[in-house]
Amino acid sequence: xxxxxxxxxxxxxxxxxxxxxxxxxxxxxxxxxxxxxxxxxxxxxxxxxxxxxxxxxxxxxxxxxxxxxxxxxxxxxxxxxxxxxxxxxxxxxxxxxxxxxxxxxxxxxxxxxxxxxxxxxxxxxxxxxxxxxxxxxxxxxxxxxxxxxxxxxxxxxxxxxxxxxxxxxxxxxxxxxxxxxxxxxxxxxxxxxxxxxxxxxxxxxxxxxxxxxxxxxxxxxxxxxxxxxxxxxxxxxxxxxxxxxxxxxxxxxxxxxxxxxxxxxxxxxxxxxxxxxxxxxxxxxxxxxxxxxxxxxxxxxxxxxxxxxxxxxxxxxxxxxxxxxxxxxxxxxxxxxxxxxxxxxxxxxxxxxxxxxxxxxxxxxxxxxxxxxxxxxxxxxxxxxxxxxxxxxxxxxxxxxxxxxxxxxxxxxxxxxxxxxxxxxxxxxxxxxxxxxxxxxxxxxxxxxxxxxxxxxxxxxxxxxxxxxxxxxxxxxxxxxxx
Ligand code: MN
Numbered sequence: 001x002x003x004x005x006x007x008x009x010x011x012x013x014x015x016x017x018x019x020x021x022x023x024x025x026x027x028x029x030x031x032x033x034x035x036x037x038x039x040x041x042x043x044x045x046x047x048x049x050x051x052x053x054x055x056x057x058x059x060x061x062x063x064x065x066x067x068x069x070x071x072x073x074x075x076x077x078x079x080x081x082x083x084x085x086x087x088x089x090x091x092x093x094x095x096x097x098x099x100x101x102x103x104x105x106x107x108x109x110x111x112x113x114x115x116x117x118x119x120x121x122x123x124x125x126x127x128x129x130x131x132x133x134x135x136x137x138x139x140x141x142x143x144x145x146x147x148x149x150x151x152x153x154x155x156x157x158x159x160x161x162x163x164x165x166x167x168x169x170x171x172x173x174x175x176x177x178x179x180x181x182x183x184x185x186x187x188x189x190x191x192x193x194x195x196x197x198x199x200x201x202x203x204x205x206x207x208x209x210x211x212x213x214x215x216x217x218x219x220x221x222x223x224x225x226x227x228x229x230x231x232x233x234x235x236x237x238x239x240x241x242x243x244x245x246x247x248x249x250x251x252x253x254x255x256x257x258x259x260x261x262x263x264x265x266x267x268x269x270x271x272x273x274x275x276x277x278x279x280x281x282x283x284x285x286x287x288x289x290x291x292x293x294x295x296x297x298x299x300x301x302x303x304x305x306x307x308x309x310x311x312x313x314x315x316x317x318x319x320x321x322x323x324x325x326x327x328x329x330x331x332x333x334x335x336x337x338x339x340x341x342x343x344x345x346x347x348x349x350x351x352x353x354x355x356x357x358x359x360x361x362x363x364x365x366x367x368x369x370x371x372x373x374x375x376x377x378x379x380x381x382x383x384x385x386x387x388x389x390x391x392x393x394x395x396x397x398x399x400x401x402x403x404x405x406x407x408x409x410x411x412x413x414x415x416x417x418x419x420x421x422x423x424x425x426x427x428x429x430x431x432x433x434x435x436x437x438x439x440x441x442x443x444x445x446x447x448x449x450x451x452x453x454x455x456x457x458x459x460x461x462x463x464x465x466x467x468x469x470x471x472x473x474x475x476x477x478x479x480x481x482x483x
Pocket of ligand 1 (some may be wrong): 072
């Protein structure tokens with residue numbers, strides 16, 4: 001990769017940008033890293049350019065791209081953060097400082113995992129833009145992983161799948177999540193990767209033909225009904241997400257509808273619903289597969305209409321319909337706003353959970369105990385359920401009404417006596433599903449939580465409240481002796 005190629009990418013994705021500072025950053029970094037080589041044998045500056053190029057492809061604003069070029073300068077060269085600040089300003093220097101602080105982690109095993117997370121979340125809480133640069137950096141490191149010894153390959157790949165990708169997912173940066181996962185998959189699970197690749201490659205040509213025909217039919221109808229359509233295209237699933245789905249359905253490929261899928265990008269929200277109507281007029285939709293994430297967005301902000309239809313050639317095809325803006329949100333998540341807002345600041349509410357986790361990680365004493373909470377809370381798939389007032393509550397997959405109750409308020413958890421899901425009374429250990437409306441009935445005479453709840457609660461919040469109560473009132477839990 002050359003500076004010319006990077007400038008080309010910037011021109012395509014950010015036509016308005018003044019790239020003079022990019023060239024200066026390149027010269028500065030190239031000089032600082034002069035003589036340094038990557039383990040692939042390439043000049044070190046290659047890595048800086050690739051990192052910046054990924055950021056440009058994601059349409060990140062210029063200061064982030066510049067910080068991407070400079071990200072390894074303070075750690076690996078004689079140039080300092082002060083030098084960067086003098087030449088490129090405080091904002092760029094602050095981002096580079098964030099990346100440098102993430103640094104290299106020397107621990108092993110579980111301590112390494114926790115230290116990694118701790119650093120990531122502290123950096124994110126300070127400046128969320130840093131994490132996107134780190135993702136771009138990691139992506140290029142994965143792409144050049146072939147040059148490293150096998151044990152390092154495996155470690156870096158697993159770390160990506162267990163830490164980086166789930167954070168990208170949680171931030172809604174779907175595009176980077178998919179790229180990171182696919183690049184890491186090959187090294188983390190080579191056999192599974194090969195099998196998945198073969199499966200996708202063998203069935204794709206036929207499906208591609210079917211899709212092309214279906215796309216033609218939809219286009220004709222959209223035009224006829226003057227629905228303003230920007231783009232329709234077929235796409236394969238990312239390998240790793242396909243593999244995960246395969247595991248979910250006990251490796252039965254037939255159950256996976258969206259091996260190939262279609263995406264329709266239209267002008268506005270009414271066009272989305274009009275397009276959905278057209279699709280359902282052409283092919284019969286599959287019951288239970290129509291999802292309106294426009295009216296009910298996912299907790300990470302994702303919006304789209306989803307459906308799956310019995311399409312041509314007996315193929316089941318999944319279709320996503322969205323506006324351009326929703327599309328950017330889906331690919332870039334939290335980073336989508338940065339194209340419009342210069343300072344990269346996002347609302348407090350969006351970042352609440354990051355700050356919460358950063359604080360909690362700073363204080364954690366026992367790494368082993370920590371693992372249980374973190375893996376469950378952040379790194380599982382999330383579901384979203386509703387209060388009777390229609391507020392969205394974001395919980396980990398498998399959460400129960402007790403988790404919901406503690407999420408609302410400690411006292412509601414402690415005094416919970418009954419739960420209603422969609423107007424039906426359910427057991428307190430019922431696993432909640434996406435879209436459930438949950439109502440908690442409390443009993444003010446209730447003394448406190450039941451320790452049995454520890455057997456099924458999923459969230460760290462619920463568990464720690466129940467534990468706390470138990471510890472404070474420990475005498476109650478002593479075995480009762482006969483007098
Ligand atoms: Mn780097």
